[in-house]
Amino acid sequence: MLTKEQNDALTLTDAGLPGGELLRRYWQPIALSTELPPEGAPVPIDIMGEELVLFRDQQGRVGLLDRHCCHRGTDLSFGRLEDGGLRCLYHGWLYDVTGKCLEQPAEPKNSTFKDKVRQTAYPVVEKGGAFFTYMGPGEPPEFPNYDFLSYPEENIHVHKLFIDCNYLQANEGNYDPSHVGFLHRSFDPNRRPGLNFGALKLVGLTKDEFKPTDIDPQESPRLEVEETSFGVRIFQNRSAGPGRKYLRVTYFCMPNLSVIAGPQGGDGQIGHYHVPIDNETHWRWNFFVRRDAPLDEHHRIPNHLKKPGEYSDAYTITRKRANRFMQDRSTMNQNFTGMGPNFNTHDAFATETPGRIQDRTKEHLATTDIALAASRRQALRAIEDVRAGRDPIGLVRNAEENRFPDMLSFDVVAPEEMPNAEVVRLVVERHETAMV
Numbered sequence: 001m002l003t004k005e006q007n008d009a010l011t012l013t014d015a016g017l018p019g020g021e022l023l024r025r026y027w028q029p030i031a032l033s034t035e036l037p038p039e040g041a042p043v044p045i046d047i048m049g050e051e052l053v054l055f056r057d058q059q060g061r062v063g064l065l066d067r068h069c070c071h072r073g074t075d076l077s078f079g080r081l082e083d084g085g086l087r088c089l090y091h092g093w094l095y096d097v098t099g100k101c102l103e104q105p106a107e108p109k110n111s112t113f114k115d116k117v118r119q120t121a122y123p124v125v126e127k128g129g130a131f132f133t134y135m136g137p138g139e140p141p142e143f144p145n146y147d148f149l150s151y152p153e154e155n156i157h158v159h160k161l162f163i164d165c166n167y168l169q170a171n172e173g174n175y176d177p178s179h180v181g182f183l184h185r186s187f188d189p190n191r192r193p194g195l196n197f198g199a200l201k202l203v204g205l206t207k208d209e210f211k212p213t214d215i216d217p218q219e220s221p222r223l224e225v226e227e228t229s230f231g232v233r234i235f236q237n238r239s240a241g242p243g244r245k246y247l248r249v250t251y252f253c254m255p256n257l258s259v260i261a262g263p264q265g266g267d268g269q270i271g272h273y274h275v276p277i278d279n280e281t282h283w284r285w286n287f288f289v290r291r292d293a294p295l296d297e298h299h300r301i302p303n304h305l306k307k308p309g310e311y312s313d314a315y316t317i318t319r320k321r322a323n324r325f326m327q328d329r330s331t332m333n334q335n336f337t338g339m340g341p342n343f344n345t346h347d348a349f350a351t352e353t354p355g356r357i358q359d360r361t362k363e364h365l366a367t368t369d370i371a372l373a374a375s376r377r378q379a380l381r382a383i384e385d386v387r388a389g390r391d392p393i394g395l396v397r398n399a400e401e402n403r404f405p406d407m408l409s410f411d412v413v414a415p416e417e418m419p420n421a422e423v424v425r426l427v428v429e430r431h432e433t434a435m436v
């Protein structure tokens with residue numbers, strides 16, 4: 001449970017508010033690379049209550065500006081791409097990608113007024129199939145070298161989904177593993193209920209010392225958490241036969257990101273950013289990565305093409321609050337929700353229905369919620385750091401330190417007595433060696 005002040009601090013992300021100032025200290029994804037191809041039209045971007053425009057000039061340079069012209073506010077996303085920048089349709093003021101005003105053609109020839117105005121501009125980096133920006137003050141931190149953003153294009157599939165609620169409650173679903181065996185349960189004997197692991201790793205054991213059938217997918221995991229230098233590591237601990245444990249390791253990463261193990265048909269992980277559009281809606285970003293080989297065709301097919309009826313367009317789930325998620329109670333003997341087989345629908349239902357901004361003064365956290373509690377404590381401390389003028393955790397200011405080798409999500413079976421920290425160390429070490 002949180003106080004109203006704490007809930008507001010974590011959930012409200014307009015500029016100047018504590019949560020908004022925190023999220024603005026980190027690079028955030030704003031658009032898919034495919035949304036702004038070479039010579040593409042300017043793209044309106046709505047993020048944390050700000051209205052921006054992403055565009056490419058004729059040289060291919062990418063800019064992100066306040067969408068409202070600093071002359072009299074007209075929308076620049078309708079503007080003309082010409083003469084080295086983006087030209088407003090109202091009186092022809094021209095801006096370059098840095099927000100510099102290059103021309104004010106209706107002003108007198110000798111006027112220097114164009115040098116006195118500036119359009120708000122934010123830096124842009126393209127990585128992992130998406131554009132990212134930094135909207136905070138001062139020098140941006142290093143763009144983080146997260147594992148899931150560090151592979152060639154053929155190893156990554158990225159998409160985004162509109163979610164009709166505050167960013168935090170949806171991200172909290174990512175580090176709430178006990179819901180998987182309920183919300184997403186299928187009663188179809190051909191679909192393995194609950195667990196859905198990718199490449200299962202073994203440490204301290206040989207292949208013949210373990211059979212996948214030693215894991216009971218219906219066993220509720222015992223959770224343990226520990227803080228890292230960038231977030232919270234969550235261990236889901238289940239039995240894997242006598243003297244062995246099955247660990248699933250996932251992460252909350254500051255301040256609006258989660259990292260979860262595959263499956264991507266091999267050794268992989270998924271980075272989920274939850275980026276506010278405003279305080280009551282957001283984009284859920286999914287960066288699917290396979291580490292050991294290019295993603296196969298199946299994992300590259302966009303969801304709306306794979307399950308056409310479940311999506312009304314590339315970014316929107318058909319089932320929503322307004323149509324009561326099209327629940328058909330006669331199908332509740334096929335799956336837990338009666339809302340079809342789409343995991344994204346289940347998650348949208350569970351996280352949108354607490355209300356557009358969940359009132360956390362009324363909740364009752366249980367033992368399965370220790371990861372939520374740890375992540376909130378960490379984010380509230382980070383808000384205090386920002387208030388006090390310090391960098392919040394997870395920011396990197398120099399290139400040599402820009403590595404996150406232990407932000408690695410995976411499924412592993414290990415001897416029961418091996419400490420979790422040792423399991424992580426061995427898996428990270430093996431991964432690092434494989435990368436060399």
Ligand code: FES
Nearest residue numbers: 069071072088091
């Ligand atoms: S409002 Fe944009 S040039 Fe006047």
Ligand SMILES: [Fe+2]
Nearest residue numbers: 173180184347
């Ligand atoms: Fe889920």
